[in-house]
Amino acid sequence: xxxxxxxxxxxxxxxxxxxxxxxxxxxxxxxxxxxxxxxxxxxxxxxxxxxxxxxxxxxxxxxxxxxxxxxxxxxxxxxxxxxxxxxxxxxxxxxxxxxxxxxxxxxxxxxxxxxxxxxxxxxxxxxxxxxxxxxxxxxxxxxxxxxxxxxxxxxxxxxxxxxxxxxxxxxxxxxxxxxxxxxxxxxxxxxxxxxxxxxxxxxxxxxxxxxxxxxxxxxxxxxxxxxxxxxxxxxxxxxxxxxxxxxxxxxxxxxxxxxxxxxxxxxxxxxxxxxxxxxxxxxxxxxxxxxxxxxxxxxxxxxxxxxxxxxxxxxxxxxxxxxxxxxxxxxxxxxxxxxxxxxxxxxxxxxxxxxxxxxxxxxxxxxxxxxxxxxxxxxxxxxxxxxxxxxxxxxxxxxxxxxxxxxxxxxxxxxxxxxxxxxxxxxxxxxxxxxxxxxxxxxxxxxxxxxxxxxxxxxxxxxxxxxxxxxxxxxxx
Amino acid sequence: xxxxxxxxxxxxxxxxxxxxxxxxxxxxxxxxxxxxxxxxxxxxxxxxxxxxxxxxxxxxxxxxxxxxxxxxxxxxxxxxxxxxxxxxxxxxxxxxxxxxxxxxxxxxxxxxxxxxxxxxxxxxxxxxxxxxxxxxxxxxxxxxxxxxxxxxxxxxxxxxxxxxxxxxxxxx
Numbered sequence: 001x002x003x004x005x006x007x008x009x010x011x012x013x014x015x016x017x018x019x020x021x022x023x024x025x026x027x028x029x030x031x032x033x034x035x036x037x038x039x040x041x042x043x044x045x046x047x048x049x050x051x052x053x054x055x056x057x058x059x060x061x062x063x064x065x066x067x068x069x070x071x072x073x074x075x076x077x078x079x080x081x082x083x084x085x086x087x088x089x090x091x092x093x094x095x096x097x098x099x100x101x102x103x104x105x106x107x108x109x110x111x112x113x114x115x116x117x118x119x120x121x122x123x124x125x126x127x128x129x130x131x132x133x134x135x136x137x138x139x140x141x142x143x144x145x146x147x148x149x150x151x152x153x154x155x156x157x158x159x160x161x162x163x164x165x166x167x168x169x170x171x172x173x174x175x176x177x178x179x180x181x182x183x184x185x186x187x188x189x190x191x192x193x194x195x196x197x198x199x200x201x202x203x204x205x206x207x208x209x210x211x212x213x214x215x216x217x218x219x220x221x222x223x224x225x226x227x228x229x230x231x232x233x234x235x236x237x238x239x240x241x242x243x244x245x246x247x248x249x250x251x252x253x254x255x256x257x258x259x260x261x262x263x264x265x266x267x268x269x270x271x272x273x274x275x276x277x278x279x280x281x282x283x284x285x286x287x288x289x290x291x292x293x294x295x296x297x298x299x300x301x302x303x304x305x306x307x308x309x310x311x312x313x314x315x316x317x318x319x320x321x322x323x324x325x326x327x328x329x330x331x332x333x334x335x336x337x338x339x340x341x342x343x344x345x346x347x348x349x350x351x352x353x354x355x356x357x358x359x360x361x362x363x364x365x366x367x368x369x370x371x372x373x374x375x376x377x378x379x380x381x382x383x384x385x386x387x388x389x390x391x392x393x394x395x396x397x398x399x400x401x402x403x404x405x406x407x408x409x410x411x412x413x414x415x416x417x418x419x420x421x422x423x424x425x426x427x428x429x430x431x432x433x434x435x436x437x438x439x440x441x442x443x444x445x446x447x448x449x450x451x452x453x454x455x456x457x458x459x460x461x462x463x464x465x466x467x468x469x470x471x472x473x474x475x476x477x
Numbered sequence: 478x479x480x481x482x483x484x485x486x487x488x489x490x491x492x493x494x495x496x497x498x499x500x501x502x503x504x505x506x507x508x509x510x511x512x513x514x515x516x517x518x519x520x521x522x523x524x525x526x527x528x529x530x531x532x533x534x535x536x537x538x539x540x541x542x543x544x545x546x547x548x549x550x551x552x553x554x555x556x557x558x559x560x561x562x563x564x565x566x567x568x569x570x571x572x573x574x575x576x577x578x579x580x581x582x583x584x585x586x587x588x589x590x591x592x593x594x595x596x597x598x599x600x601x602x603x604x605x606x607x608x609x610x611x612x613x614x615x616x617x618x619x620x621x622x623x624x625x626x627x628x629x630x631x632x633x634x635x636x637x638x639x640x641x642x643x644x645x646x647x648x649x
Contacts (some may be wrong), residue, residue, distance in 0.1 A: 002617040010622075017629055024636065063622040111633040118626065130623045134630045141637030156641070179590075200586060318534045 002063070009062030009069040012051045012077060013117045019044035020110035027103030034101045035092070042088045042104035045113065049081040062438065065185055066124040072223040072328075075474035076120035076250045079332055080243060086339045086449055087239030093443035094235040094346050100146050108138035109239065116247040123258065125174045125184040125208075128251050130171065132215065135247055136163050139240055143232040149353075156232025162214065162224040170211025176204030177259075189476060205260050205267060209252070209274075216248035219278040222301045229297035234349055234413040237293065238342030241300045244334045249307055257314050257476055264315020271312045272409055278305030279416040287423045292345055292358050295423060296338075299382055302420060309413060310397060313404035321475065323400035326393075328471040329464075333381070333393035336460070340453025341378040344371060347441050347450065355438060357429065361427055362436025363387050371440065372431045374454035379424040381457045384417050389457045392464040484525060491516035509547045516540050527600070530607045 007014065023044065052074060061068045087109055095101040114133025122128045140163060144156020173316045178184055180201040181192035193201055213221040230238045260267060282302030289295040310327025313319045348355040348364075365372035381390030394417065401410045430436075460467055495514035502508050516539045523532035600606075613619040 002621070005615060021629070021632070024632075064618045102640070104636055108633065108637060108640075111629070116631070124623075126620070126623050127626070128601050130626050130630065134626060134633070137630065137634050137637060141640060144641060147641060200590075203586070 005060055008058075009060050009067055010118075012048045012055070012081075013114055013121065015051060016044060016048045016110060016117065017114045019048070020114060023103075023110065024107045027107065030103065031168070032262060034095075034103055035108050037103040037425065038088055038092050042085055042112055044110060044137065045081050045084045045088065049078060049085070052077045052081060052450070059072045063125070063433075065187070066127050067118070067121045067457045068123045069121060070227070070476060071474040072250075072476050073117075073121045074256070075328060075470060076246060079335060080113055080120070082114045083239065083242040083246065083335050084109065086453075087235065087243070089334060089445040089449045090238050090339070090343055090346055091235040092348075092445045094446070096242075097351055097441065098146055098233060099351070100213060100233065102145075105142065105145060105449065108142055111119045112138040112142070112239075112243065116243050119247045120250040120254070122239065122251065123254070125177065125186070125189075125255070129167075129170060129174060132211075132247075133167065134249070135244065136167070136215070137420070139236075139244060142236040142405050143228055145236060146233045149231075151231035152233060153231075155228045158224055158231075159228045163220035164213050166214030166221065167170055167199065169207050169214070171210060173204045173207030175210075176207065180204060186255060186258040190261065193260065193262040202263050202266050205256070205263060206270065208255060209267070212248050212252045212255075216245050216252070216304045216308075217301050218274050218304050219281045219301065222278070222282070222304075225301055226294045226297040229300070230291060230293045234293065234342060237297075238339055238346070241296075241342070242338050245300070245304060245307075246331055246335065249311075249327070253314070254476060256311065257320065257324070261315045268312055268315060271308060271314075272406065274365055274408060275305050275308040275312060276412045278302065278308060279413055280305075283380055283416045283420040283423075286420065289423070290358055292356055292361070292427070295358065295427075296341060296345070299420070300317050300338070301422075302416065303338075303382070305416070306394070306397060307331060307334070309401050309406075309409060312401070312406055312409065316404060319400065319404040321472070323397075325472040325474070326396040326400040326406065327467065328474055329468050330393040330397050331458075332467060332471070333389040333460075336400065336453050336456050337378050337381040337388075337390055340374060340450045343446055343450035343453065344375045344378065347446055348438055349441075350439060359428055359434075360436070360438055361430045362434035363440075364431040364436070364438065367438065368440050371450070374450050375431060376428050377454045377457050379428050383424050385421075387458055387461050389461045389464070392461045396468065424449060481525060484620050486524075488521045488525070492522075493537045505551045506548060509551060510546060511585050514549065516544060528606070530610060 023037065026040065027034075028327075030036050055069060055074055056073075058074075059070045069423065088106065091105060091109070095105055112135050115131050115136070115138070118131035119128065122131050131378055140156055143159045144153050146152035149187060177189060180198055183189055183191045183192060217225040229241065232240065243457075256267065269414075279302055282298050282300075282305055286295050286298035286302065289298060307330055308329055310323045310330065313323050313477040323422060345356070348360060354360070361375070364375070377388060381388035384390045384394035394413075398410045398413060401407075401413070493570055495511045495518065498511040499508050499515060502511060516535065519539075520532045520535040523529075523535055614624050615621050
């Protein structure tokens with residue numbers, strides 16, 4: 001029989017999964033009131049968030065070492081639940097406006113969050129794999145949710161095919177690692193790997209890295225990102241660009257830091273190169289974009305590169321805790337800023353697909369000041385300009401990387417940020433210095449999302465200590 | 478040569494030959510039928526490895542369900558018996574080169590593995606493989622968690638598939 005400890009370890013995940021199934025059933029009775037489904041989904045996320053926060057400081061493992069509860073998983077899960085709540089808030093009015101208001105939207109979103117949370121807690125490669133599918137498959141469907149639009153359908157299909165392809169790499173990697181160590185449990189792999197180091201294990205780890213690289217959109221596994229982010233309904237893109245990235249990085253970190261410290265020497269070089277190429281290419285290609293969704297897609301690729309920087313010294317016990325804390329802080333900063341920016345995009349998007357060009361932002365400041373100021377804050381935060389949380393995040397990140405002895409990588413990161421100022425500031429220039437007209441959608445939850453995100457982006461940057469403290473306390477078990 | 482080796486060689490030849498036919502035959506229905514031969518060969522391999530349950534599952538699920546689904550899909554969506562085209566596209570040599578390279582690399586890697594020379598451990602007497610498998614799937618000391626999550630995953634996939642495929646009133 002499963003012990004109470006097994007259930008305690010996974011309690012928030014179980015509650016949310018049961019809630020999602022119940023919501024699926026309940027939704028079929030709420031035929032004309034899909035807004036209520038959204039509220040119930042948000043309530044489920046909020047209750048789970050409460051449960052997760054009540055677990056702060058606890059540490060246990062369950063199901064014979066398949067899952068673990070520790071500071072790291074609690075931090076990541078809280079972040080995932082917040083991004084789920086923001087995802088519901090962005091979608092609430094958007095799906096009505098686009099004529100795609102269906103109860104399945106919220107059910108699938110909850111299922112996806114279940115997968116994301118399980119991924120942060122998984123300590124067995126089989127659970128990692130199945131959690132990855134649990135988070136991906138609902139996202140494939142959500143990307144194609146506006147299925148009467150060809151672009152959305154294309155986004156869903158593209159994401160599905162490439163996602164399935166990348167899963168193949170992950171499974172192949174897991175197989176090779178199992179062949180090398182005769183186990184799928186992360187700590188057992190660590191024990192087996194430190195006694196014998198061999199090529200099979202390194203290749204397996206590299207294939208696992210490829211699988212995760214697809215999910216978090218690291219160059220050269222990023223090709224799907226612009227098309228999917230552009231074609232998917234914008235509310236889905238906002239949720240996907242945060243949630244899938246956090247989950248991918250959380251699993252990457254746990255798998256590599258727990259199971260593969262023995263091959264850190266090889267992996268560090270690979271991670272170094274991936275981070276550098278991702279930052280350079282993401283920022284350079286973003287310059288030539290005229291569509292705001294594509295621009296933010298390349299921006300999200302570039303930010304995957306920044307976050308990957310934090311993982312480069314993962315095998316060095318003197319530096320790793322600080323650099324991982326800096327990476328977690330940067331993830332939190334990215335989630336807040338990113339949701340705000342996508343909220344502004346949704347506020348300007350029209351049902352006929354207009355309002356998505358960067359030129360459509362011309363003169364926004366003279367029509368709606370609050371929205372323009374908020375967008376300016378998000379753009380500055382994505383560059384890493386004070387006084388925003390993005391600046392604080394980059395500061396912690398670059399300092400940790402330089403302490404780890406990777407000054408070259410930090411210099412590449414700084415130069416890439418300077419390049420990125422060009423395309424982020426172009427949006428700001430458009431809003432303040434050009435003439436233009438646009439229709440703006442007003443809706444309470446949407447306004448609250450971008451308003452709160454803008455407030456937090458500035459406020460946390462003035463007092464970042466507590467968030468960094470939480471990120472530092474979020475250690476692996 | 479022992480009887481087991483002869484059976485293995487015949488099975489391997491059938492698998493490779495039919496797999497080659499799957500990708501070279503021009504008629505899609507024929508390709509699906511050749512695929513059934515390949516899958517059946519794999520089932521024979523499982524049976525010779527003492528994995529009787531997996532062999533049965535291979536026949537029931539892969540041949541009985543998946544291959545039949547292929548044939549249905551081909552017959553319902555294309556003019557199946559007349560629709561023929563070139564089996565190779567322009568990049569075939571590139572794919573062939575990559576496949577050969579990967580195969581060679583893997584053979585080279587696996588040849589360094591010591592497991593081939595070891596004798597397979599014998600089953601303890603009275604060992605029931607199917608019962609052990611069933612136990613592994615539902616025991617909290619084994620794989621009950623992935624098993625249960627997989628069922629939730631299938632539910633989510635089902636909901637998604639119905640949403641995508643369902644034709645609503647007033648839609649083209």
